[in-house]
Amino acid sequence: MPDTRTDLLVIGAGPYAYAAAAYARDRGVDTHVVGIPMSFWRDRMPQDMYLRSGPDWYLDANREDTFTAFFEERGLDPAEHDPIPISVFLDHTDWFAARKGIVADQRLVADLTRPNGTFVAAMADGTSIEADKVVAAPGVGFFAQLPAWHDRIPEAHRSHTVDRVTFEDLSGARVAVIGGRQSAYEWAALLCDHGASRVDVVHRHPTPAFEKVSWKFVDAHVDQTLAHRGWWRGLTAEERAAIAQQFWEVGRLTLEHWLVPRLRPDVVTSHPETAVTAVAGDGPVTLTLSDGSALEVDHVVFASGYKPDVARVPYLGGVLDRIGVTDGFPDLSEGFETTLPGLYTVGFLATRDFGPFYGFTKGCPSAAKIVVDEMLR
Template identity: 30%
Template sequence: MEHVDVAVIGGGQSGLATAHALRRQGLKPVILEASAQTSGSWPRYYDSLTLFSPAGRSSLPGLPFGGDPDRYPHRDEVIAYLLRYADRLDADIRTGVRVREVATADEGFTLTLEEGCQLSARSVVAASGTFGRPYLPALPGLEQYAGAILHAAEYRAPRSFAGLGVPPAGGWGRVVVVGAGNSAVQIAAELAAHARVTLAARHPARFTRQHVLGRDLHWWLRVTGIDVLPVGRFLRTPPTQLVIDDGRYRAAVTAGAPDVRPVFSGIEGTKVTWTDGSTEEVDTIVLATGYRPDLDYLRPLGTLDADGHPQHREGVSTTHSGLAYVGLEWQRSLSSNSLRGVGRDATRIAGRLAGRLAARLRAR
C-alpha cells in the first residue's frame, strides 16, 4: 500500500490552497481530484456567473489573479486561474481519482479509491466542497409535481431548458425559481427575459449594494475586519444570505421580472397553489436552494451528524485527530469558502497538521 503524509481530497480552490500551505510547512500532500482537471466545481456553474468580489481581492496565496484588479472575473477566467495555479504548485496532483471511503488505521487513515485500490495517509484534509450534494428541501407537494424540476447545479443558461418539455415557441413557459440567495435572484432575472418567472421563497431576498461610497463591498469587509472575524463556530445556522447587487437585480424585481411571492402551499400535477389560494400551471421549477457538504466518503468514520455535516471546530475535526476540513461554508469566517478567504483557513489547518505530525515524530 502507498503511504503519504497528507491526502487532500478535492482539487478545487480549497484543495489547491491547502496543498500550497502544506508545502510551505515542509509536508508532501497528495491531491486526489475526482474530475479530469483541478478547477473544482467552477466548470459546472451557470454560464453567466461572475465573481462577487473583484479580481484584486480574489486570489489564492502565492499567485495574484492578474489583470484589472477592479473587474469581476467571469466563470471561465476563474477556471483558467485555478488551472494556472495548479500548474505552478509543487505538489502531487492526481485527477480522475475518486475517494470512495476513508477509514481509521494504526498510522492514521486508509483511503479506498473508486477503482478499489487503497493508500494510507497520516492526515486527511477534506476539501471536496459542496457542489456534489445539492440541497433538495421538503416543499409542499413537490414530490407530486409532474413538470420539469432541476436544481441550480443543473442550470447553465436559458437554452438549457430545451429538451425539458418547456415550450420554446412564443417564450419559455411558466417558471418558478425557489430561493432567495444570489444564485436564485440571478437565475430568475436571467430567465425572466425568456419566460414569465416567479421568485418564490420563505423569506424575501435581502439586497446589499456592491459598491458603497465608491468602494467595492469587499473592500469594506476587509478594512473593517468583518471578513475574517472567527464567528463560524457560533453560528449553528448560517445567517440569511445577502444578494450582492450592482443595481440590476433589485431593479428587475421592482419591475416584476421576476415577480416575488411566498413559496407555494401545494402542487397537484403541474398546477401550483399559492398561499393566497390562487392556482396556475407551471412548466418548470428551479431549486436554487443551496448545497450541503459533499462528504459521504467520511461516513465510515462516524464523524458526520445526521444531516451529513462534519463535526469540527474551525476546520479541525472534533472526532478524529489528523482529520481536517477546508472550504466549508462559515468554517471559521464569512469568507471561508471563497477564493478571497480559503487561503487563510488553509494556512491555519496546515499549521495544525504539521504540528501534530512533528509531535508524533518526537514521541517516537
Template identity: 25%
Template sequence: MTDQVDPVIIIGAGQSGLAAARAALDTGFRPVVLHAGAGPVGSWPDYYDSLTLFSPARYSALPGMPFDGDPDRYPRRDEVTAYLRRYAQTVDVDIRTRTRVTTVHPRRDGGYLVHTDTGDEIAAAGVVAASGSFGNPYLPTLPGQDDYAGDLRHVAHYRRPQVYAGKRVIVVGAGNSAVQVAYEVAVHARVTLATREPVRFLPQRLGGRDLHYWLRVTGADCLPRRVLTRLVRHVAVLDTGVYRDALACGLLSRRDMFTAFTPEGVIWADGTPESVDAVIFATGYRPDLAYLKPLGVLDQGVPRQVGGISTTHPGLVYLGLEFQRSFASNTLRGVGRDATHVMTALAAHLSGRPRQDRQRRDAASRTGHGDRR
C-alpha cells in the same frame, strides 16, 4: 519540515484543495491530492454559464497568485476555471485527477486508509477533506413533488436561460444565485421568485468602492460565525441596483413560497393553483463528505469540527465549509487563510507521529502482534 512516512491526503482539487496543497508545502508536507474530476479546477466548469463572482478579481485570488487583467472586474466562470488550472501548475505536488475517494477508514496506528474508485488503498498520515459541496445540492421535498410533470431541477443542473424561452418558470430562493438566475431567465420567460421572506439587497458599491474593499479594511471578512450571526440576521443579495429595479418594474415578480406541487404546477401559499413549466431550486448545498461515513464523523451530513479541525478524529481536517471560520471561508478570497490554519494544526498533530509510530511497531514486533492493515 515534517518527516512522516505516509503522505497527507488532500481530497479535492478545487479552490479548497489547491489552497490546502500550497499551505501543506509551506508547512513542510509533500501531500497527495485526489480529485474526482478531469482537471484540478473543482466544480467550476459545471456551474451555469453566466456565473460571475460577487467579489472583484483583486479580492478573489488564492495565496501567491493574483488574477491577471483588470483587478476591479468581476471574473466569470470560465475565467475562474482557467485561473485554477494555472494555479495548480504552480503548486508542486502530486495531483491525481479522475480519482474519486469512496471511503476513508481509521488505522489502528492513528492514521487513515483512503480508498478510491480506481482500486487504490492509500495509507495516510492525515486527511484534508476539501471536496466542497457542489456534489451534494440540497433539494427540498414538498407534497406532490413526485407527481409534477414539468422540468424540476436544482440550480446545480442549470446552464443557460434560452431553453426556457416562452415558458412559465419559478425560481426558488432568495440568495445571490437565485436572483441572478431568475433575472437572466426573465429575459426569455415569465419568472417568479418564490421565497419565504422578501428579498433583501445589499449595495455592491459603497462610497465609490466595492463592498469587498470595506469588508477587507474593516476586518469584517474575518469575523467568526458567532459574531456574524449576531450582526447579519438575513440573507442579502449583492446588487448594483439592477435586480431591485427588475422586481420594481415587473420584469421579475416575487411571491411567498408555494406549499405543494400539482401534476401541472404548484399551489401558492394563498391556495391559488398555477400551471408552471419549470421550477429551479436555488436552495444551496450541503457538505459533500459521504466518503467519511465509515469514520462516524458526520452529524446528519455535517462534520463535527471547530474551525476546520475535527473534534472526533485527530489528523482529520476540513476546508471549504460554509462559515468554517469566517464569512469568507468557502470563497476564493477566504479559503487560503483557513488552509494555513488547518495545515498548521495538522502539522502540530503529526510532529510526534513518526517517533510514536516506531515505538508502537517496535512494541508490536516484540509481542508478535504486528499491524496487519
C-alpha cells in the same frame, strides 16, 4: 500494500483543496491531491455566470500568487472584468495550480478508513493511497437542500441550481424559481438571457435590494481568526448573531446591481413574502401560493441553497462513526481537525465553527494556513 504513500492526502480539487495543498507543499509537507480539478465550478455552474467577489479574494496563504498577481501577469484590467466571469476565475485557478506545482490525481476516492493508525483511501479504480493525515474539502454539491414538497413535481419538470447549469432547453418555457437570494435572481437572469417566456421568483422574504456592496467587512473577521485560535467560537452568541446578520444583509438581502438590466420586467415577476402551499399536475405544473395566486409553469428551479450534512459525503462513510457531528456539521478543533485525529475538513462544513465566510473563497488562504500549521504544531 497501498499503491501510493503520502504524508498528507487532500481530497478535493477545488479552491479550498488547492489552497491547503499549496501551503502544505510550501511548508515542506509531502502532499497528494486527488479529485477532478475545479469540477464543481466547471461542470455545475453556468459558463456565463459571474463572481460576486473581486480580485482581492485569492487562494495563496503566502499572499504571493494572488488573483491580483494573475491579473497583472496576464495584462488584464480589473475594470474590464467587473464583475469577474467564471471563466477568468477558472483560468486563475489553473495558473495558481501551475505556479504551485499542484497536479491533481484524477482518481476518485470511494472510501476512507483508518485501520492501523494511518488512513487508507480506497480509490474507485481499485487502487489505494495511504496517508498519515487527510484534509477533506468537499464542495457544496453534496449538500443541496430541497423543500419537503419538491418530489410532488415530476422529476423531468424540476431541478436544483446545482444541476441546472444550461438553459437552452427552457427557451420559451414558463419557469418558477423557488428562492430569493443571489442564485435565484442570477438564474432568473440567465433564463431571460436564454429566452424563457416567463420567470416567477417565489420567496418568503421581502424583495432584496440590488446595490453595489462591499465585502471588506469580512477582512477583519478573517484577520481575527488568524490572530486568535478559535476566535469565532469564543464570541458570545450575540456577537456571532450580529456578524451573521451583517453577512446576511450584505450577502443575502442585497444582490448584485449588475443583475438588474438582465431581469427583463416583461419576463420576470417577483413574489416576495410568499410560499408554495399546493402543487398539482404532472407537466405543466400548477403552484398555488400563500397569497392565493396560482402559477402554471413548465419547470421549477429550486434555488433553495445548501444544508450541511457530513453523512452525505460518500467517501467519509468508512470513518463517519468516529467523527463527532452536531446538526450535520463535523465537530472541529481550533485547527479544523475532526474528532478523528488526523482528519481535517475545510470549506462549507467548517462554517459553524469558523463563521459563515468560510463557505466562500475568501476563507481559503486563512483556512489553509490554520489547518497546515495545526498539523505541524
